[in-house]
Amino acid sequence: MPTLTLTTPPDFRFWPTAVGHGWCDLPPFTCDEDSRVLTRLFQFTDGAIVRLVLPAHDAAPGSLLVHVEGLPALTPAQSDQITRALRRCLEIDRDMSPFYALVRQHPRYQWIAQLGAGRLLASPTLWEDLVKTLMTTNTTWNMTIQMVSRIVTLGDPYAAGGHAFPTPQRIAALSLDDLNTHIRAGYRGAYLHELATRLATAELEVESWRDLAIPSDELYKRIKSLKGFGDYAAGNLMRLMGHFDRLATDTECRAVYRDSINNGVPAAHDREIAAYYQPFGAWRGLVQWMDVMERYFKSERFSQ
DNA sequence: GCGTCCAGGTCTACC
């Protein structure tokens, strides 16, 4: 089985990154917490599909070993595609030092730097992150998993089981009725179909939105112009794209603010929550997410 | 087995 070695910066911690938010539980990712293995079905530009296996025990300081199933050997071009995708998914090249310097100044948040948390698992494409975020809106996490799982079955099958994430073209080729029948995502189906159609027809191009030179206000405006993407969804997308100066306040964040920060008293308004995170400036969105993750990162389930 | 209620975030219409 071919393997690849990714070089990683000294502050990179694989497992906190892999399980840093819920994406690891959404196909075509899988996550085995007991054995600490992250997998991902990856489709090359020529359509071939492989399974990437990333065991936490193969992550040494400064490097990360990737096992590639499904091909006897990799061409240099294939190795390059996998490497570029994983560096993006694991945010390996994100400079976290300003964030860690900031949280070290706050006793409540020093654990974040000690653990090496803060990098978030993203998808290889912004299209996939948009779809998954849309499926987190106005629903429970279990429902999100079910809806995304049904969407992924529309992708190309992998010989040993599972599917690659479907392209916008694949979704757009279905009628809205057929899509709704298949994915059972309710009113979200129409938003997904519209997004896929706009991407498939090249009326909309989103990958260029990753350019960090785009001001946050402009990026936020672009995301919110998409049907189905409100304040929470836009804030979540911004985080996955490396912009942390926006919050993504949902019911979970409100509960964490009430229970962990405000002595059991609910915020009178989201503005109150925003005021709490304001001092964290350009990193406030990530600090807010770390508050949500704190209980998990300090649980036996994580530290086993 | 059936009916009802509820949770979740966004959109639209209206004030």
Next chain:
DNA sequence: GGTAGACCTGGACGC
């Protein structure tokens, strides 16, 4: 700028 009601699914609950 703020608010009310609709949107949709599936789990929980009572009968």
